[in-house]
Amino acid sequence: MTATARERRPRTEPTGRRDGDRPHADRPHADRPVGGLRWRLRGPAWLEGPMTSSHLVLGSAGMLLAIGLVMVFSASAIEAATSGQPAWLPGVRQLVFALIGLAGMLVAMRLPVGRMRQWAGRGMLVVFALLLLVLVPGIGLKLNGSRAWFDLGFTNFQPSELAKLVFALWGAHVIALRERYLTTRSLVVPVIPVFLLMCLLLLAEPDMGAVVSLGLVVAGLMWAGGLSRRYIAGAVGVVAALVAVMVAVAPYRMARVTSFLDPFADPLGDGMQAIRGFYALATGGVWGVGLGNSAMKWNLLPHAESDYIFAIIGEELGFLGCLVVIGLYGMLAYAGFRIARRSTDRFVQLASVAITTWLIGQATMNMGYVVGLLPVTGVTLPLISAGGTSLVLTLFVIGLLARFARSEPAAIVHQRATRRGRLARLLLPVPAAPVDPLPARRRRPARSAQGRGPAPEADRPRPGRTVTRVPGLRTQEQEAVRGTARERGTARERGTARERGTAREPRRAAPLPWDAPGARPEGVQRQTGRGRQPAGDRPTDRGRTPAVPAPADLRDHRAAAAAPGARGRSVPRSRPRTERPTRPQ
Numbered sequence: 073m074t075a076t077a078r079e080r081r082p083r084t085e086p087t088g089r090r091d092g093d094r095p096h097a098d099r100p101h102a103d104r105p106v107g108g109l110r111w112r113l114r115g116p117a118w119l120e121g122p123m124t125s126s127h128l129v130l131g132s133a134g135m136l137l138a139i140g141l142v143m144v145f146s147a148s149a150i151e152a153a154t155s156g157q158p159a160w161l162p163g164v165r166q167l168v169f170a171l172i173g174l175a176g177m178l179v180a181m182r183l184p185v186g187r188m189r190q191w192a193g194r195g196m197l198v199v200f201a202l203l204l205l206v207l208v209p210g211i212g213l214k215l216n217g218s219r220a221w222f223d224l225g226f227t228n229f230q231p232s233e234l235a236k237l238v239f240a241l242w243g244a245h246v247i248a249l250r251e252r253y254l255t256t257r258s259l260v261v262p263v264i265p266v267f268l269l270m271c272l273l274l275l276a277e278p279d280m281g282a283v284v285s286l287g288l289v290v291a292g293l294m295w296a297g298g299l300s301r302r303y304i305a306g307a308v309g310v311v312a313a314l315v316a317v318m319v320a321v322a323p324y325r326m327a328r329v330t331s332f333l334d335p336f337a338d339p340l341g342d343g344m345q346a347i348r349g350f351y352a353l354a355t356g357g358v359w360g361v362g363l364g365n366s367a368m369k370w371n372l373l374p375h376a377e378s379d380y381i382f383a384i385i386g387e388e389l390g391f392l393g394c395l396v397v398i399g400l401y402g403m404l405a406y407a408g409f410r411i412a413r414r415s416t417d418r419f420v421q422l423a424s425v426a427i428t429t430w431l432i433g434q435a436t437m438n439m440g441y442v443v444g445l446l447p448v449t450g451v452t453l454p455l456i457s458a459g460g461t462s463l464v465l466t467l468f469v470i471g472l473l474a475r476f477a478r479s480e481p482a483a484i485v486h487q488r489a490t491r492r493g494r495l496a497r498l499l500l501p502v503p504a505a506p507v508d509p510l511p512a513r514r515r516r517p518a519r520s521a522q523g524r525g526p527a528p529e530a531d532r533p534r535p536g537r538t539v540t541r542v543p544g545l546r547t548q549e550q551e552a553v554r555g556t557a558r559e560r561g562t563a564r565e566r567g568t569a570r571e572r573g574t575a576r577e578p579r580r581a582a583p584l585p586w587d588a589p590g591a592r593p594e595g596v597q598r599q600t601g602r603g604r605q606p607a608g609d610r611p612t613d614r615g616r617t618p619a620v621p622a623p624a625d626l627r628d629h630r631a632a633a634a635a636p637g638a639r640g641r642s643v644p645r646s647r648p649r650t651e652r653p654t655r656p657q
Contacts, residue, residue: 122486125414125477128407132400133455133470139385139397140456140463141167147369147384148377148458162377162458169227169460173467180471181500185479185508189419192242196266199238202231203273217324220277227460232274232282236289236430237465239270243293244422251418259297263290275318280325281450285434287311292429296412296422332447345380348373349442352383353394360390377458379450382442397456398439405432411477417507420476427469479503 118124145163153159206212206220213221213228221228243263250258267290274282294304319325327342335343335350352368355361366387369376376384386394408428412421431454438453440446452459454466477483478500487502 122480122482123477125407125411125480126474126483128403128410129470129473129477132403132407133467136397136400136404136455137170137467139400140381140453141170142363143381143385143388143456144377144458146364146366146388147381150369151371151377154371165460166458166463169463170467173464176464176468177471177474178499180468181475181478183472183475185417185419185475186510188241189245189248190511192238192245195238196242199231199235200270200273203235203270206231207273207276218277218279220279220282230461232277232279232286233461233465235270235274236282236285237427237469239267239286240289240293240426240430241423242266243289244419244426247293247297247422248417248419254297256300256303259294259299260303263293278322280318284437284449285430285451288430288433289426291433292426293422295429296425328448332441332444335444345374346441346444346448349380349383350444352380352387353443356387356390356393358391360386360388360393363388378452379438379448379457380442381457382439382453385456401432401435404428407477408432408473411473411480414480414482415476415506416481417479420479424473424476427473431466431469475503479506479508481506 141163144166145160148162149159152162202222206222209219211222212219213223215221215228220232221230246262247254247259267286270286271283274286294307319329331338331342331346335346337343339347348368352366352373355367361367366376366384368387369384373380373383382394382397385397389396405428408424408431412424412428415421415424434451435454437446437449437451438457441448452462455463455470478487484503484506
């Protein structure tokens, strides 16, 4: 056989099947289009698991927290030692706040969603009270030109951090309540005026970074609420005009903008922090100078442990370390939006989008002004920068996201089907339902007709009940409701049958001449097919199980009709049968 003949001969598979005989699914590149221009990106199989959202949230946040603790120890040790304090003191303080935040995260993972929504309005009142109190000179603590803290003795508390979280939950609750009749006006009117009032209080401190972070929360709520693109474009224009006005009014904001545009114009003044941040990133290169070997943390870079800690990460861990941090924030963003997409609760969807937009937007702004892409706003890097109030509240927010992830319908089914230990059941109970109803408000007991004393039990209005309907998932309350309805229906059917039996007897028809034994004339029979049992000898019961248990008298009639040798219907009819001229019935 020549080489040409061997090349023309079709190849066969080990099973003896030719390539042309393959099924379409077994052929190579069968899922590609004809042109080969369109590709479908598919992730690994575990990415579609029921608990993937929770694992991604906790995993990415845990790694960011570990990196932050290490970098705070490294960036703050020199400054603490030169100021006469132990070098380990800032790092240990950050570790204590991390432990407090982890405890708060466990509490957030156990909170019922209905209670969050119920207390969101009262939380807003508390936040406004704190924002007003912090402006009082004798109560609020002024640092770096901003009166934005309360001195608690062991740490400083910043109410603006709490305001962002409470506003996100309250805004999601308000929009979720108006979902059925949501319009542009009902979407914007309750949220935007409260946002503007809160911004006025924050600008009175002044705290421009908190205003920007709060704007991210509002942007997430409006986007998730379905605001039209036309209104979003208009809102962007209005915000840009307001920012331009605020920058023109305040001299220090104008200095930040000019230093962002040209930091080398004032290398020893407003541009010093940005320039030394660039030097730190350039010194690190790709691999970094090594953990703890930074030169800019020797009091050369201001706020190295808080605002500019990303520059220290780039100097000590290099470009690869910065890439890992950016990747972890991207994973957290994917998990947050995945929770919103897979959840069946409208409040959870809105809150997840608002919280994720807030955290990722704040991280983007911090890294942006460190690398020179954005002006300096003073916002910290979530989970990494030094700060007690910010770290505790951020971990609490991570706990809320994990709580929302565990309330997905598929996650609830998986948790109920999986065997869990006693500690897991104690710390992380399985949510009762994907949609947690709002608790009913307490009402005063109704008065009787005479006006004295409470109304009788029979006259009191029964409270409403919210039952969650999710395909393939039933809670204990749903099973109880279904069982009660089934029992009521069975009792109602039994009572109706009993009343009919006792009220009147069915009329019995007079017996026909051929119903007597031996009275049927010869040769007159019902016509049936060959080999088929006559209709009178076939049982009338087809074996269907009735939905409601039949009464005793009806069961006796069915048993008599199904007995062998029974002819026709044993239950008497209320009207006599009609007969045809050629065929007796």
